[in-house]
Amino acid sequence: MNEIRTVGIAGCGTMGAGIAIVAARAGFRTRIHDTRAEAIEKARTQTEAFLRKSVERGKLAPGKLPEVMAAWTGTTKLEDLADCDIVIEAVFEDLAVKHELFAQLDAVCPAHTIFASNTSTISITEIAGGSGRADRFVGMHFCLPAQLMKLVEMSPGINTTEATFETAWRFCEALGQKPVRTQDSPGFILNYFLIPFNNDAIRLVEQGVAEPADIDLAIKTALGYPMGPLELLDLVGMDTQRLLCEAMHGLTHEPRAACPPLVKRMIAAGHLGKKTGRGFHAYGDTKMFGA
Ligand SMILES: NC(=O)c1ccc[n+]([C@@H]2O[C@H](COP(=O)([O-])OP(=O)(O)OC[C@H]3O[C@@H](n4cnc5c(N)ncnc54)[C@H](O)[C@@H]3O)[C@@H](O)[C@H]2O)c1
Structure with missing residues (x-):
């Protein structure tokens, strides 16, 4: 099994910022990338505020807050995702933008890195087609707000290997999320x-x-x-x-x-x-x- 220790997230908007909280809170080293430095700064501030509220409400042990923030790193350099075992993409819902990003990631990440997309509607097989590693590509559709919602719809593309899908599924469970399997179909289930x-x-x-x-x-x-x-x-x-x-x-x-x-x-x-x-x-x- 391909063990996942370090998680990359590409796109630090509404969804990426939430998914980064889920990953860092579950104890994974988490690197979140965006082309806009202000998106990262905003997410850092909001993540700290969210964790403080979680502590106040008794949902997070006080000692965990600095641990989670220490696991969370923001970056505008894509090369900083080079040591990630999985990269979850959460950029704009636009096939050309996703293809361009995955082509760059394929050049930066080692062969074992699994690529995942949080797309809501675009075909996983189509996005995977521009990734350079369609066999190690999977759909992981988190729900809004990701830091509170447990469901993740997981879908293999046509070329995804079962080993990739299983590794991603176990990773999803290790995040504390609830994976549900669906085919690569418009809108998945939700x-x-x-x-x-x-x-x-x-x-x-x-x-x-x-x-x-x-x-x-x-x-x-x-x-x-x-x-x-x-x-x-x-x-x-x-x-x-x-x-x-x-x-x-x-x-x-x-x-x-x-x-x-x-x-x-x-x-x-x-x-x-x-x-x-x-x-x-x-x-x-x-x-x-x-x-
Ligand atoms: N908003 C939702 O309810 C929701 C729910 C589930 C899934 N999704 C999916 O998640 C993805 C992101 O949606 P969102 O609502 O978070 O969008 P968003 O507009 O809030 O955030 C997108 C972020 O991606 C960044 N970005 C764009 N191109 C980039 C690139 N090449 N490299 C790095 N960063 C880049 C932008 O700067 C922005 O910060 C979409 O595929 C969407 O379909 C959205």
Whole structure:
């Protein structure tokens, strides 16, 4: 078995920052890379704040906080991921961007390094095709917010070896996450349901059927969900939702997966969701993490 000790994460946005917390908290040496130094600084500050809150709430032993931060290293240099046993990619939902990144990573990382993608909608086999190591490539789809949600949808591409998949699966369990196996299929399990469902909620707002707060309240009350679809979309971000819709609709041609015009108008207005302080709901701060 290929033992995983050092974890690389490429992309320090909403998802990458959360996945880095999961890895460092589970005791793995964790290196998180982004091309933007400010993304790394923001994640470092928010990670410390999240861990402090976890200690206050009794979810993390006080002595663990400095240990987790010591395991967490941010970098703008891709070469710093050279000693990683697995690299989880969480950059923009764009095949060309992912291909370019994996081509660079393939030149930097040793042969044993497993590559994983956190993509929500793009085919694992297609991303793997541009990675130079399609046999050592796997889909690992974490849920938002990764530091709180246990589910990871794990999918092999057509060329993924069973040994690679098993190593990644055991790593996922060692992270303290709950892996579920799915085929390489648009939206896997969760987003196959969620993207059209969330778009339906947006269309109710577009049509003036109900206010966002009332739609969220109805769904939470009736279905027992911890968060309404519009609250969830504010966390996901309208920019990411647009990319998810375009990828999912392009693959499936499912009309309900098409990006609602309101999302495009909200992006133009800068109402991306919680990260800009305003989306379907208004926020007092732009913090992304709760404890
Ligand atoms: N937001 C969600 O709800 C969610 C949930 C599960 C999976 N995903 C998937 O995770 C991935 C990331 O989504 P996100 O919401 O975190 O996006 P995001 O926009 O918040 O973050 C993306 C980050 O990647 C960085 N980046 C872009 N190109 C890069 C490169 N070449 N090298 C290094 N860093 C680069 C950006 O600077 C940015 O910080 C996407 O594939 C998305 O589909 C998103």
